[in-house]
Amino acid sequence: MDSKERILQATAKMFLDRGYDSTPMSFIAGELSLSKGGLYHHFPSKEILLFDIINHINEKKFFPIYETAMTIPDPEKRIRYFLRSFAKIMTEDASARISVHEARRLNPQHLEELKKNWRMTYDLLKNSICEMQAMGKAKKINSAFAAFAAIGMCSWTLYWFDYSREGSWEELSDAFVEIFMKGIAEIE
Amino acid sequence: MDSKERILQATAKMFLDRGYDSTPMSFIAGELSLSKGGLYHHFPSKEILLFDIINHINEKKFFPIYETAMTIPDPEKRIRYFLRSFAKIMTEDASARISVHEARRLNPQHLEELKKNWRMTYDLLKNSICEMQAMGKAKKINSAFAAFAAIGMCSWTLYWFDYSREGSWEELSDAFVEIFMKGIAEIE
Numbered sequence: 074m075d076s077k078e079r080i081l082q083a084t085a086k087m088f089l090d091r092g093y094d095s096t097p098m099s100f101i102a103g104e105l106s107l108s109k110g111g112l113y114h115h116f117p118s119k120e121i122l123l124f125d126i127i128n129h130i131n132e133k134k135f136f137p138i139y140e141t142a143m144t145i146p147d148p149e150k151r152i153r154y155f156l157r158s159f160a161k162i163m164t165e166d167a168s169a170r171i172s173v174h175e176a177r178r179l180n181p182q183h184l185e186e187l188k189k190n191w192r193m194t195y196d197l198l199k200n201s202i203c204e205m206q207a208m209g210k211a212k213k214i215n216s217a218f219a220a221f222a223a224i225g226m227c228s229w230t231l232y233w234f235d236y237s238r239e240g241s242w243e244e245l246s247d248a249f250v251e252i253f254m255k256g257i258a259e260i261e
Numbered sequence: 262m263d264s265k266e267r268i269l270q271a272t273a274k275m276f277l278d279r280g281y282d283s284t285p286m287s288f289i290a291g292e293l294s295l296s297k298g299g300l301y302h303h304f305p306s307k308e309i310l311l312f313d314i315i316n317h318i319n320e321k322k323f324f325p326i327y328e329t330a331m332t333i334p335d336p337e338k339r340i341r342y343f344l345r346s347f348a349k350i351m352t353e354d355a356s357a358r359i360s361v362h363e364a365r366r367l368n369p370q371h372l373e374e375l376k377k378n379w380r381m382t383y384d385l386l387k388n389s390i391c392e393m394q395a396m397g398k399a400k401k402i403n404s405a406f407a408a409f410a411a412i413g414m415c416s417w418t419l420y421w422f423d424y425s426r427e428g429s430w431e432e433l434s435d436a437f438v439e440i441f442m443k444g445i446a447e448i449e
Contacts (some may be wrong), residue, residue, distance in 0.1 A: 083346050092284050092365070094282035104359075118396060147407055172363060173420065177280070187406060187421075213437075214435075214436045214440070215432055215436050218432065218437070219440060221421055221438050222414045222436065222437055223275070223339060224417060224421075225413045225414040225415070225416065225417025225418070226410045226417075227413070228417055228420075229409065229413025229414075229417055230413070232327055232361065232416075233409055244406065245406050247402075248403050248406040248407060248410065249410055251400075251402060251444070252402070252407060252441065252444030252445060253410075253438075253440065254442055255445075255446070255448075256439070256440030256441060256442075256443045256444030257440060257443075257444045258301075260354060260448070261444075
């Protein structure tokens with residue numbers, strides 16, 4: 074792990090525990106046994122450090138599942154794969170919570186970039202639900218609200234999942250996928 | 262509206278916009294055209310002000326629907342009523358977000374009290390799902406995960422609902438209730 078990645082991971086934990094506003098650069102440098110100058114060499118501002126933490130999670134975890142999902146032609150299978158993988162991300166790493174809690178601390182341009190990722194998730198789900206509706210496989214509910222229902226189920230995991238215990242992510246994703254897919258299905 | 266309620270509502274908005282950590286008591290007093298002494302007369306500390314904001318929302322919005330739900334004997338109707346009302350609360354007032362975002366700023370005793378409310382929501386849903394399972398009306402999925410799926414759907418509304426537009430809460434709650442109830446139903 075290079076020093077930049079080490080800083081990102083350690084700072085993510087500090088932001089989670091203490092909050093962004095209450096974690097000054099001098100504190101971060103101290104915890105990492107770096108000079109303030111050494112820290113600023115890698116990250117010119119605390120805001121850039123925050124943005125890089127969020128990007129790091131997205132690049133390592135979110136984009137790979139998004140890209141795989143987009144290669145699946147069947148909308149039902151696409152939603153199943155995506156929700157299952159999205160729920161898994163949420164159970165793996167509490168630091169995804171930072172991108173929700175501290176988003177308002179990003180500068181407007183960085184916030185726009187983050188919102189693009191949120192929009193990708195939303196569009197993927199909403200469009201897949203609409204495809205299922207067009208095929209007669211999903212009932213005619215509001216596809217935007219249904220997309221948000223799926224995102225909410227998975228994202229809320231950040232607030233209650235016990236990260237000190239392991240192993241139940243599969244049962245959790247199975248339950249979410251089952252509830253959501255049966256919930257939107259057109260029943261004959 | 263008495264002056265205490267006025268302070269609670271105005272401060273809730275400041276905490277939402279600026280975050281708890283970045284909103285000092287002197288700023289709150291200034292915004293409300295109060296002396297710091299006047300503000301401290303009502304609220305001996307910022308932490309107590311935060312706790313009172315959270316309690317105020319719970320007492321005005323959450324407890325009434327919880328109590329009504331608990332009088333409904335049929336578990337399926339109980340869940341339908343509760344989810345519909347819970348989703349409505351989330352679309353009415355973004356300040357419910359404070360109790361999620363700023364919970365870690367409460368002192369341990371106040372945090373315990375807040376967690377009791379979260380636990381009430383969870384128990385109501387989980388127990389109702391178990392009752393439905395015992396009656397053969399809900400499938401045998403993990404009832405804890407199913408309860409969190411329902412809470413997540415509704416609570417996530419805080420992060421995306423457009424509070425500047427009105428009127429769609431009914432369509433939203435209908436969609437959530439429909440997805441969740443069909444999602445957990447035992448289908449013959």
